[in-house]
Amino acid sequence: MNISVISFDGDMTLWDFRKVMRHSLKQTLTELQRQVPTQRALELTIDEMIWLRDQYANEVKGKIWNLLEIRQGAFEQTLEYVGYPDKKLAAHLNAIYRKHRFEDIELYPDVIPTFDVLAQHFKLGLLSNGNTYPERCGLEDYFAFVIFSQDVQVEKPDPQIFEITVQQAGCEFSQLLHVGDSLENDVTGANNVGAHTVWLNRDGVENTTDAQPDYEVHSLTEIPTILGIDR
Numbered sequence: 001m002n003i004s005v006i007s008f009d010g011d012m013t014l015w016d017f018r019k020v021m022r023h024s025l026k027q028t029l030t031e032l033q034r035q036v037p038t039q040r041a042l043e044l045t046i047d048e049m050i051w052l053r054d055q056y057a058n059e060v061k062g063k064i065w066n067l068l069e070i071r072q073g074a075f076e077q078t079l080e081y082v083g084y085p086d087k088k089l090a091a092h093l094n095a096i097y098r099k100h101r102f103e104d105i106e107l108y109p110d111v112i113p114t115f116d117v118l119a120q121h122f123k124l125g126l127l128s129n130g131n132t133y134p135e136r137c138g139l140e141d142y143f144a145f146v147i148f149s150q151d152v153q154v155e156k157p158d159p160q161i162f163e164i165t166v167q168q169a170g171c172e173f174s175q176l177l178h179v180g181d182s183l184e185n186d187v188t189g190a191n192n193v194g195a196h197t198v199w200l201n202r203d204g205v206e207n208t209t210d211a212q213p214d215y216e217v218h219s220l221t222e223i224p225t226i227l228g229i230d231r
Ligand SMILES: [Mg+2]
Pocket: 009, 010, 011, 012, 013, 180, 181, 182
């Protein structure tokens, strides 16, 4: 292997997106229930809010790329769902969501120790379908490039976003190692263009798909060893 660049997925690879998303929705739900006097509002759950958001995201797929705009639309739909349509209130809820979503994000504890080692040997970058920008979690100095699907309007596993990655990184596909938790978006996406892949399997789940990662790790701290780096 002749790897010179490592690209990392963001959500569930560097930070626990699901945890911060649920926590932020809980704060938002509390405010919604304070302001909306319907029975359906009182009975609304976080799982329903997630379901409504995913439904809406599917409806506008390929039309709206900005994730905060999608979230805003999802809150509008949520208020309709509880029988209380109100765009102004949806914007207020979105502001509460956004505050927690971005201020309460935490890195997994293996990120900084691993980056400190890898940054001495490789060019590092971020390749994300999400919207947590590195400066929101103190990672901005580690990355030589950052690519967000909502900015380039193409998302993993589409080969185009990996082409954008090697252009920005200034390398060939064979020199790129991509690390991520999604077998479809990260592993298959990067394999399809001929890049090397690490599947981050934090929970030790079984791979029941056709995706064939070059390496599987349970923690990011295993990556330097794979790449032959002595600590
Ligand atoms: Mg991910």
